Amino acid sequence: MSAIKIFIYPNFEKTHSLSTASEAYEILSSIGCEIAMPPDCRSVFWRGGINYTDTDSGVSQCDVMISVGGDGTILKCARYASKYGKKLLGINCGRLGFMATLERGELRLLERLISGEYGVDERMMLCVRVVLEDGSENCLTALNEAVISGGYGSGIRDFTVLADGVTVSSLRADGLIFSTPTGASAYSLSAGGPLIEPSLDCIEFTQICPHSLFARTMLFSPEKLIEVRFKADKPAKVALSVDGRPPVSLSENGRLYISRSEHRLSLIDIRGGSYFSAINHKLMQPVKQNDPFDEEDGAKI
Numbered sequence: 001m002s003a004i005k006i007f008i009y010p011n012f013e014k015t016h017s018l019s020t021a022s023e024a025y026e027i028l029s030s031i032g033c034e035i036a037m038p039p040d041c042r043s044v045f046w047r048g049g050i051n052y053t054d055t056d057s058g059v060s061q062c063d064v065m066i067s068v069g070g071d072g073t074i075l076k077c078a079r080y081a082s083k084y085g086k087k088l089l090g091i092n093c094g095r096l097g098f099m100a101t102l103e104r105g106e107l108r109l110l111e112r113l114i115s116g117e118y119g120v121d122e123r124m125m126l127c128v129r130v131v132l133e134d135g136s137e138n139c140l141t142a143l144n145e146a147v148i149s150g151g152y153g154s155g156i157r158d159f160t161v162l163a164d165g166v167t168v169s170s171l172r173a174d175g176l177i178f179s180t181p182t183g184a185s186a187y188s189l190s191a192g193g194p195l196i197e198p199s200l201d202c203i204e205f206t207q208i209c210p211h212s213l214f215a216r217t218m219l220f221s222p223e224k225l226i227e228v229r230f231k232a233d234k235p236a237k238v239a240l241s242v243d244g245r246p247p248v249s250l251s252e253n254g255r256l257y258i259s260r261s262e263h264r265l266s267l268i269d270i271r272g273g274s275y276f277s278a279i280n281h282k283l284m285q286p287v288k289q290n291d292p293f294d295e296e297d298g299a300k301i
Contacts, residue, residue, distance in 0.1 A: 011069030070094020144183030149175030
């Protein structure tokens with residue numbers, strides 16, 4: 001049987017990520033795995049036998065991608081893993097690490113990648129299509145959410161949300177969140193949205209500080225095409241942020257469409273835990289107070 005090819009993507013800005021990546025490398029190489037890493041890791045993490053290659057090439061040729069960091073690192077890796085149809089395993093070196101299924105003290109379980117003793121959760125993703133004022137388009141993929149907010153110039157905005165061309169909501173708010181079931185436990189939860197079991201497929205719509213007494217989260221069928229229209233007094237515009245990436249500026253004459261992506265993420269559950277046990281252990285317990293400079297931010301990946 002040919003060796004399993006592993007692409008390790010570490011976030012060395014996270015405390016313990018260097019030592020964690022080093023231990024993971026030792027375990028995986030000792031069981032015959034072929035290891036690849038991004039080229040910028042060479043100066044920090046040099047080991048003989050590692051193939052240092054760009055992320056697109058490395059992920060396209062691997063069997064499994066491993067993220068070493070926090071949830072923000074997993075979000076970045078998800079774009080590559082889903083693009084090439086590869087399985088992704090998260091090792092947590094952040095504060096919450098909700099999507100990671102391995103903690104630093106459990107790295108011996110990596111040996112299960114050889115035996116196949118692990119589960120795989122298929123996660124729905126969003127396609128966020130931005131049509132700019134000049135007619136150009138940009139398509140972004142989200143594992144967690146798309147956030148539309150006042151952003152530049154801040155302040156409340158007027159939004160209209162349509163599903164398959166039919167208006168379902170006209171509101172004033174600081175912003176809107178459209179999330180997957182995976183992202184329901186992230187920003188949407190903080191904004192008052194419900195938890196959704198990730199095995200479901202739906203699009204969650206949550207309002208950010210709406211100017212209304214009757215605002216409620218809405219769930220859309222994954223087959224729906226959601227359109228967002230808005231009014232923004234110039235020069236203030238609306239900002240779109242997808243999975244914590246740097247915001248994209250939108251003008252009033254632009255258009256924004258949200259739908260289910262053709263890509264899905266295969267997330268490895270190597271420990272055999274459930275979504276509900278993760279809820280209990282990571283969202284219902286006091287947050288561990290780490291070094292104040294060791295913060296996991298979706299935008300810092």
